[in-house]
Amino acid sequence: MSISKKIKETIKKSSWIRKMFEQGAILKEKYGKENVFDFSIGNPYMDPPEVFQKALIEISNDQSRFIHSYMPNTGYPHVRKAVSEYISGEHDVEITENEVIMTCGAAGALNVIFKALLDPDDEVICPAPYFVEYSFYVDNHGGKLKTAFTNNDFSLDIKAIESEITEKTKAVLINSPNNPTGVVYSQENINELSLLLQEYSKKLNKIIYLISDEPYRKLVYDDIFVPSILKGYNNSIICTSYSKDISIPGERIGFLAVNSNAEYKDDLFNAMAITNRILGFVNAPALMQRIVPLIQGVCIDVSVYKRKRDLFYEGLTNCGYEIDKPAGAFYLFPKSPIADDIKFVSDLQEELILTVPGSGFGKPGYFRITYCSDDEIIIRSIKGFKKIIEKYKK
Amino acid sequence: MSISKKIKETIKKSSWIRKMFEQGAILKEKYGKENVFDFSIGNPYMDPPEVFQKALIEISNDQSRFIHSYMPNTGYPHVRKAVSEYISGEHDVEITENEVIMTCGAAGALNVIFKALLDPDDEVICPAPYFVEYSFYVDNHGGKLKTAFTNNDFSLDIKAIESEITEKTKAVLINSPNNPTGVVYSQENINELSLLLQEYSKKLNKIIYLISDEPYRKLVYDDIFVPSILKGYNNSIICTSYSKDISIPGERIGFLAVNSNAEYKDDLFNAMAITNRILGFVNAPALMQRIVPLIQGVCIDVSVYKRKRDLFYEGLTNCGYEIDKPAGAFYLFPKSPIADDIKFVSDLQEELILTVPGSGFGKPGYFRITYCSDDEIIIRSIKGFKKIIEKYKK
Numbered sequence: 001m002s003i004s005k006k007i008k009e010t011i012k013k014s015s016w017i018r019k020m021f022e023q024g025a026i027l028k029e030k031y032g033k034e035n036v037f038d039f040s041i042g043n044p045y046m047d048p049p050e051v052f053q054k055a056l057i058e059i060s061n062d063q064s065r066f067i068h069s070y071m072p073n074t075g076y077p078h079v080r081k082a083v084s085e086y087i088s089g090e091h092d093v094e095i096t097e098n099e100v101i102m103t104c105g106a107a108g109a110l111n112v113i114f115k116a117l118l119d120p121d122d123e124v125i126c127p128a129p130y131f132v133e134y135s136f137y138v139d140n141h142g143g144k145l146k147t148a149f150t151n152n153d154f155s156l157d158i159k160a161i162e163s164e165i166t167e168k169t170k171a172v173l174i175n176s177p178n179n180p181t182g183v184v185y186s187q188e189n190i191n192e193l194s195l196l197l198q199e200y201s202k203k204l205n206k207i208i209y210l211i212s213d214e215p216y217r218k219l220v221y222d223d224i225f226v227p228s229i230l231k232g233y234n235n236s237i238i239c240t241s242y243s244k245d246i247s248i249p250g251e252r253i254g255f256l257a258v259n260s261n262a263e264y265k266d267d268l269f270n271a272m273a274i275t276n277r278i279l280g281f282v283n284a285p286a287l288m289q290r291i292v293p294l295i296q297g298v299c300i301d302v303s304v305y306k307r308k309r310d311l312f313y314e315g316l317t318n319c320g321y322e323i324d325k326p327a328g329a330f331y332l333f334p335k336s337p338i339a340d341d342i343k344f345v346s347d348l349q350e351e352l353i354l355t356v357p358g359s360g361f362g363k364p365g366y367f368r369i370t371y372c373s374d375d376e377i378i379i380r381s382i383k384g385f386k387k388i389i390e391k392y393k394k
Numbered sequence: 395m396s397i398s399k400k401i402k403e404t405i406k407k408s409s410w411i412r413k414m415f416e417q418g419a420i421l422k423e424k425y426g427k428e429n430v431f432d433f434s435i436g437n438p439y440m441d442p443p444e445v446f447q448k449a450l451i452e453i454s455n456d457q458s459r460f461i462h463s464y465m466p467n468t469g470y471p472h473v474r475k476a477v478s479e480y481i482s483g484e485h486d487v488e489i490t491e492n493e494v495i496m497t498c499g500a501a502g503a504l505n506v507i508f509k510a511l512l513d514p515d516d517e518v519i520c521p522a523p524y525f526v527e528y529s530f531y532v533d534n535h536g537g538k539l540k541t542a543f544t545n546n547d548f549s550l551d552i553k554a555i556e557s558e559i560t561e562k563t564k565a566v567l568i569n570s571p572n573n574p575t576g577v578v579y580s581q582e583n584i585n586e587l588s589l590l591l592q593e594y595s596k597k598l599n600k601i602i603y604l605i606s607d608e609p610y611r612k613l614v615y616d617d618i619f620v621p622s623i624l625k626g627y628n629n630s631i632i633c634t635s636y637s638k639d640i641s642i643p644g645e646r647i648g649f650l651a652v653n654s655n656a657e658y659k660d661d662l663f664n665a666m667a668i669t670n671r672i673l674g675f676v677n678a679p680a681l682m683q684r685i686v687p688l689i690q691g692v693c694i695d696v697s698v699y700k701r702k703r704d705l706f707y708e709g710l711t712n713c714g715y716e717i718d719k720p721a722g723a724f725y726l727f728p729k730s731p732i733a734d735d736i737k738f739v740s741d742l743q744e745e746l747i748l749t750v751p752g753s754g755f756g757k758p759g760y761f762r763i764t765y766c767s768d769d770e771i772i773i774r775s776i777k778g779f780k781k782i783i784e785k786y787k788k
Binding site for chain 2: 002003004005006007008010011014041043044047048053056057059060061063065066068069070071104105107108109110111112115116117118119133136137140141207247248249250251252263264267268270271274275277278279280281282283284285286287288
């Protein structure tokens with residue numbers, strides 16, 4: 001045996017996903033990349049805003065001493081201050097730089113959080129469908145991810161979450177706007193969840209944290225507001241990145257923020273400062289950190305994503321697909337016309353259309369479409385979607 | 395209980411180190427930063443080379459599409475190719491891009507490696523003194539770090555390493571040039587270690603990996619050559635970063651390379667591609683990756699560090715300190731004139747001199763000096779070092 005048994009198992013388990021991607025690569029090679037409709041990967045479509053490009057050049061020209069050196073593991077104080085001021089406004093709460101840690105994206109932040117929180121076999125509850133990487137992030141640090149199906153409209157099913165709570169529950173993890181459904185949880189829905197966690201924290205005499213992964217917060221349409229968990233639940237932590245709103249996912253820059261009213265807040269903050277270090281992140285990339293104060297509140301033009309969503313939604317519903325119209329992010333999560341979503345996704349490949357089965361998000365019977373493509377590709381793809389659904393209507 | 399018990403323990407255990415740093419901060423506030431001789435932190439002294447500054451500006455001005463997007467988790471193919479070509483020459487071996495993974499520094503790389511290799515309770519052997527973060531990196535992934543003292547001249551004590559080998563041994567981790575001693579292991583010493591591991595791999599019928607963490611490879615003086623573990627031992631992995639040779643530690647850019655002759659090489663490579671992703675690194679920062687091909691072989695002027703080493707070495711040995719003259723890195727690791735290194739380091743603080751006790755590197759009775767300071771500060775500090783050692787000579 002050479003590699004870890006667990007990782008060997010991970011490779012084996014993910015082999016059907018890999019096979020699917022390999023199949024996509026084969027199609028691209030065979031038919032030409034431009035003839036394949038690749039809606040499988042969530043790689044932001046837009047260019048970064050001009051403000052970012054300018055800030056990047058400005059920061060890159062700065063040759064002050066020690067500008068690429070280590071800084072405190074939590075990040076540059078002035079960067080954390082800029083972030084805290086912005087999110088205080090965005091969430092209508094009071095957050096200071098002493099509650100913010102700069103991280104290698106939201107994925108880095110989640111690992112920092114779970115490493116700081118979890119004792120062996122602690123449980124984290126997550127509504128499903130969900131971004132499957134969460135199960136790794138929890139498992140990495142000895143925890144166990146338990147899932148609770150959402151309602152049919154993908155809103156939080158509070159009863160389902162309640163039934164997963166045990167004495168081992170350490171946290172509930174939500175993601176809104178959601179990958180893969182695009183749903184934004186309503187204020188009422190978040191309030192219900194907060195009440196539930198308050199009730200069980202008291203009942204079990206322990207802290208149950210509410211963690212919100214929100215890299216798509218700014219990618220919402222139709223004037224929808226994303227409610228803040230920092231407002232209504234004290235033992236809460238948010239994490240996010242600039243990957244989607246600035247379109248820089250490769251740069252690995254994001255942050256986490258702890259609720260200023262959290263119990264044992266200093267313990268928690270110090271723990272995360274240490275886990276950021278010992279997990280090998282050490283600090284978020286210095287240069288990108290220095291850009292952060294210059295891009296607070298900046299976002300790519302969301303109307304472009306909105307247009308793509310509408311194009312796809314109309315095109316697909318016209319052919320008979322059942323879809324809950326998503327309020328945010330850049331995904332559609334239609335119902336698969338047949339129960340076997342893996343087969344259906346494979347059928348779509350006959351039409352050179354690449355999507356991801358809902359099984360890959362803990363929700364069989366659905367499939368995910370990413371609309372990070374040119375309008376023209378979306379429009380051209382509808383014919384193929386139509387052909388495949390009609391095969392099953394007969 | 396709010397945070398993880400293990401992290402709570404980590405915070406408690408590291409409290410004396412923190413206290414020491416806090417003491418340093420108090421001294422700086424009380425006497426002025428410029429009057430405190432801070433030799434405690436390994437933050438590179440030099441500015442990045444001009445080649446890097448130019449490359450940074452060039453890359454930052456590139457506004458091609460998707461330049462800040464996700465790329466394969468292992469890194470850009472062209473970047474991995476440039477790295478593989480350079481290290482093939484540097485190590486006199488044949489490494490291809492299919493053996494290189496770009497990482498968030500060497501700390502990121504080590505976590506990626508250990509996560510890929512370790513099953514619960516697997517053991518990693520490391521010569522001591524050692525960079526204590528290693529114990530976290532191994533523990534993060536369920537392993538156990540076992541240490542084996544080096545010889546008095548800090549060379550590898552092969553017998554001591556042998557006596558730590560068990561059926562649970564998964565890897566031996568070395569670091570040359572070494573932090574904290576600055577020692578460079580000789581070719582003969584490395585050969586002995588390779589033979590030992592070959593013998594025990596056969597005897598125990600398993601692979602024992604040899605991992606070399608070598609961020610200081612280019613920081614060597616007196617025309618010393620750092621032997622390559624890739625040359626003499628097939629099941630080997632190197633990791634490094636551009637933190638020290640280019641002076642950009644805050645940017646978190648480095649790589650790992652697997653020996654092209656390693657057994658189950660593809661399994662190992664795939665495993666590390668996955669662990670790089672699921673640990674939340676996802677990929678090394680995109681912009682810094684793109685700079686990497688432009689700075690292959692570039693290094694800050696090591697003669698500056700050499701001069702500082704010589705200044706310190708002569709100044710301190712003249713006062714009676716016992717020091718093995720280091721061949722690389724930017725540390726001195728003198729013997730503490732009294733057995734209690736923590737007390738001695740605390741005594742030095744009376745003279746406003748900040749250093750780190752050997753106990754912080756698993757080697758009591760010594761202390762570490764970092765020479766990332768102006769020459770003038772080094773020269774001025776000698777008086778204080780002299781005063782304290784003379785206290786104990788009486």
